[in-house]
Amino acid sequence: SQQGEEDPQALSIQEGENATMNCSYKTSINNLQWYRQNSGRGLVHLILIRSNEREKHSGRLRVTLDTSKKSSSLLITASRAADTASYFCAFMDTGRRALTFGSGTRLQVQP
Amino acid sequence: GAVVSQHPSRVICKSGTSVKIECRSLDFQATTMFWYRQFPKQSLMLMATSNEGSKATYEQGVEKDKFLINHASLTLSTLTVTSAHPEDSSFYICSARGVPEQYFGPGTRLTVT
Numbered sequence: 514s515q516q517g518e519e520d521p522q523a524l525s526i527q528e529g530e531n532a533t534m535n536c537s538y539k540t541s542i543n544n545l546q547w548y549r550q551n552s553g554r555g556l557v558h559l560i561l562i563r564s565n566e567r568e569k570h571s572g573r574l575r576v577t578l579d580t581s582k583k584s585s586s587l588l589i590t591a592s593r594a595a596d597t598a599s600y601f602c603a604f605m606d607t608g609r610r611a612l613t614f615g616s617g618t619r620l621q622v623q624p
Numbered sequence: 625g626a627v628v629s630q631h632p633s634r635v636i637c638k639s640g641t642s643v644k645i646e647c648r649s650l651d652f653q654a655t656t657m658f659w660y661r662q663f664p665k666q667s668l669m670l671m672a673t674s675n676e677g678s679k680a681t682y683e684q685g686v687e688k689d690k691f692l693i694n695h696a697s698l699t700l701s702t703l704t705v706t707s708a709h710p711e712d713s714s715f716y717i718c719s720a721r722g723v724p725e726q727y728f729g730p731g732t733r734l735t736v737t
Contacts, residue, residue, distance in 0.1 A: 546725065561725065611670050619665075
């Protein structure tokens, strides 16, 4: 399967700043999702955006999707130390049944 | 939301032995479950798709005779790592297909010594 690419690979910011991560993929998708993973732990589902949506908000999270560019971005506003984690995009290819994950962004929020 | 459990959460085994990991959907039935593997500081890679009552579908490069998958009921899938080697040490995460999401288990940390 074609894994998604995320950038940056790692991001370090100060508390209160915004964090933006980008995801690119190569296939046609039904939807794109973002997950958070704390070190050594399981996944936490953050948000799902469907292929016919362009932007979605959930609390301090804002996700955009541009299917013409095959890219998505996750913006975390007013970051907190507790946001420190790895963030993965995941997408459902139209021809597959399982989620394919991006390469991930490691976010470090300094208190 | 739907809950998926995994057991055990951590397991240490010796080289050459086999270890079984269970994945259960606790409050919904899942005809399809997925097994992922995650090496340190890497992303999740799909290993196989588990279908209730039929054979699993393995991703390219995953040895089906080494990673045995059984999906005998609508709420349980098992992954058995046979003749484990140190390079099989990894974080194994199962997932059950729901609507509209896939629901993920908390993962199993396998260490092969």
